[in-house]
Amino acid sequence: MFIFEEYFLDERHRWTLCNTKDVEIFREHNCHVFQHKRSYGYWAIWKKLNEDFYEYDEFHIHVVLEQVPNFKNPNYQQEQYGFIWGALDAVNHLSFLITSNGNYQICKCENGNWEEYSELQENDNIHRGNSLNILEIRRKKDIVKFYINSVLVKEISTQIAMKILGKNIGFLVCGENTIKIHSLIIKTSGIDDKDSAEKRNTDEFENNTNLKASFFEHVSPENDSFEQVFADLNLLVGHDLIKQQFLSFANFLQVKSERSKRGLKNLDLSLHIVLLGPPGTGKTTIARLVGRLYKQLGYLEKGHVVEVDRAGLVGAYLGQTAYRVDDAVQQALDGVLFIDEAYSLITEGGSSNDYGHEVVQILLKRMEDRRDRLAVIMAGYTEEMEFLFKSSPGLSSRFSRFFYFERFTPKELILIFQQFCRDRDYTLEESAKSALSEIFENAYAKQGKMFDNGRYVRKVFEYSVEQQANRIILYDFKEINDSSISLIRAEDLIGFMDRD
Template identity: 40%
Template sequence: MLVFSDFFTDNKNEWSVRDSKEVLLAVEDGCYVFEHKRSEGNWLSWCGTRADWSRDFRLHVILEKVSGVNDYGYGVVWSLKDADHFYSFLISGDGHYRIDACDNNEWTTLQDWTKTPLVHPGDAVNWLSVVRQGEELRFYINDQLADTKPASAFEKAFGSAVGFYLNRQMRVRVHAVWLGQGEGLGGAPEAIEVPDDDSLEKVLAELHTLIGLGHIKQEVQTLVNFLTVQTERKKRGLSTIPLSLHMVLTGPPGTGKTTIARLVGRIYRHLGFLQKGHVVETDRAGLVAGYIGQTALKTDEQVKKALGGILFIDEAYALEPEGATFADFGQEAIDTLLKRMEDYRDQFAVVIAGYTDEMERFLESNPGVRSRFSRYFYFDHFSPEELLAIFEKFAADAGYRLTPDARLAVESTIRQAHAARDRSFGNARFCRNLFEDIVAEQANRIAHSDMTALSDADLQLITLEDIPNAAADIARLNTKRSLN
């Protein structure tokens, strides 16, 4: 799930903009320009997000040092509350990196300046990534692992903002920043296998039990009907229409794109178009490496895992950031993928997914990619009624039930969130997060009771008392500003 992104084609996220004797902050030419004009001290600029740092996440930034000193740091900050509370991952022009925590303006060095060949030295473009997976945080420089730290070292969630840090005189251009949140981020892609007792009838039954997605269900059923007829024509020796199994799924997060990709893989298998029908899920981090030649090998590895099934690429537009004016290995991944789609024709399918506007921009700028995809599924936000039904399914599946007052409070929370939604609204993921927070509140309510006196019904019941704190936590947004 994409929580936050900015490619700086405009200032829609309201980054601080100013020009003084001390600092320059500007959005221009598809970049956020950040210049520290003083010979001492540091500058921060940040923007609020809806991140939950206690969950798995991946944070990527593309920074270009344009000029200035090489022996001081610049980089990314996250979990930021204000100028006195944040974590930082910095590099320097002379090829070092460091990791720090700033708590109430008291600095704790988690990794002191360390020399590394991973940094592109001097005035150059560098990719920095911070990835949480389970109980550890991984720090990448130019898509190569530089360091790993226990997540316990970052247990204080100061705030939800992300931003950039400059120390002393230098000028940096930020080309892009994006933050993903959810399970299974940052690790090697795992194949989602097809159950042994699976059948086309089971797949279609699962499809039609999904909440909402009415037009998507119709399109998938149309796809099944088309493939079934083509298969029968082939059996009878009749001419068939050339098929492309590749597809594009666009829309906001949490609307079922990954679920549909998994169902389509199983459909392809049962209709004889793919041998296995499994799904290998990946993104830019799973395809791109930091040096010439390595990206092709990395992309090939994922393609080979997907042979017989589907390669699902989430946030595919990140392979080619908008407005990038520098050499980027994402294009190498695209070129390799296109070649393998030709080399392994009919042996696997590629499904790419992401926000509608970004995916359209990505396809427009890559005619070779667009020509490989002829089937498009467009997903929309769930309605409030559908979101309530999704929440109730989460509760029922976990063995919980709501009192009538609690149900009304959840419905009100969902309607308020839906009314205030932007394109990053998490839909089903919002409901899951809300449910998890409410369950935590319920546990706080009953934890000090005499457990032996509680019935099973007591342990399963969610009451009105469990709702307000979860709703407030979900709804909060950080302010956006900068401070030296």
């Protein structure tokens, strides 16, 4: 159940707005700007919610903050800022604070006297400089957990962390310092780092499409079998190296299962895989086969594949992305979460404040927490994916296998075209094969990075079918047999050759 949602799109929650010699607080596009002008002390703002969430045994607070560079204060990155709860006033509250040079602290201020629950200490999970940082507070009965950018940094007993002095929530800024508050979400009903997605089946969540991932689900075929998985793999055109890698991986999985049955020790196994290569080379197809393989060997119960991309995971506003990622993970449990064009999550030259960074941080934790029920497969161009892994320490270590896809040769492109024909009851005249050879030889010779291989074949096929229909329509259908209405000739491809 959502207690409070704030994306600072308007003034509906009536946060403090002011401009004095000590502080300026104003709303900017999709954020609340909080500037403390003094070089000493701190300033706090707070508000009381309509519903008291402190009484719940389980709740989740999610805050997205950003420090603004302050060139007047060369030490601004050492100044603390963060979230306060259980607040009565400016000198009575509990606080979760960070600095942009990589430190955090959890403490209580009672009548102006500070007590440290966690001393100021360095943490590598804090994004340095003027980057976004996500603070989370999760209560689960007797324990309160504190997270920075989806990574657990501290656990404190509820008796201490929820010894509140008042019922207000808010924000605090120390020293000559400015922050942007991008979002604040508070919800109840049992949010735990492993059980967050399963327990969010409230009406509010179900009706809020902005918090739900956009995806396509592929279900394993009925009456599937281990043998059928490999039969379908061998039907694929080309990819001899991929087929060898797939077989080797399957052999490893089978032997590992047998060793487990015998009580023998095994290597620690990650089911997560990376598929690298050009577009249109069958990466999605291989991901689906991997899901089926995991199911047949008993590693995943369902083996279905939830297919998403950046657009399906990243929220429109800060604070929404975490819920969309968790929703995608929930949908993929006991199967595969397939992220196509995963490199678009973090791009070279992109902003450090891009929402894709949040996706990666959350995925890192979910991949570890749910490794027994979830396989994540990422796919994309080789070079761009290498940059993604370099930009996110720890991501590459989550993956056990890297499959490298090669572009299709002209002969393989023709075989794919013939496969399209067989699947759709078309046949090729010999002259059409010669025309296809010329089309694919030319395309292969001048193809760039964006050449989409199998998708290019589909475009050629769809064009030829349409041109064939334009030719056939000139005849009386009663005079045309099945062979003629299914035959693709060279003339049905000439136009594409000229266009290409």
